[in-house]
Amino acid sequence: MTVLSLEDLAASTPPGTPWLGLDLGEKTIGVAVSDTTxxxxxxxxxxxxxxxxxxxxxxxKLMDGRKASGLxxxxxxxxxxxxxxxxQSCRAFARNLQRI
Structure with a gap:
């Protein structure tokens, strides 16, 4: 997984696939899913x-379940x-997520 700008993410993921959105809090991670558009x-x-x-x-696992192509x-x-x-905490989460 690579960290990209939104423009680069759109260009590098297959059209018609959803993305997951993450809201990283101190105790929870809110997860949203886009439609295919x-x-x-x-x-x-x-x-x-x-x-x-x-x-x-x-x-x-949520990403796989929704067949999402990006975060x-x-x-x-x-x-x-x-x-x-x-x-800084959000950037660290993204960097560490790249390693998995």
């Missing part, structure tokens, strides 16, 4: 965070556009 996302699941590997496998991870920014600790 990638225009509408609907809530799918809530993953209670435990260990990173368990969390990652839970997300990948979009929300990047929380501060009001001034800078990145704080939560954004």
């Amino acid at each position: 990638r225009m509408i996302a609907s809530p799918l699941s809530l993953v209670r965070k435990t260990k990173f590997t368990d969390d990652a496998h839970a997300v990948l 979009v991870i929300g990047l929380p920014l501060n009001m001034d556009g800078s990145e704080g600790p939560r954004a």
Whole structure:
């Protein structure tokens, strides 16, 4: 799995396949799934965070179950556009997910 911009993700995934969207919180991961046109996302699941590997496998299982071709991870920014600790945590999750 590679970290890409949204434009590059769209170009590198098969058309007509959904994406999963992740909202990484401190205790849970909110998961949404897009339709096949990638225009509408609907809530799918809530993953209670435990260990990173368990969390990652839970997300990948949801991805396989929906035959999703990509993940979009929300990047929380501060009001001034800078990145704080939560954004750094999201980037770390994405980097570690690449290793699985």
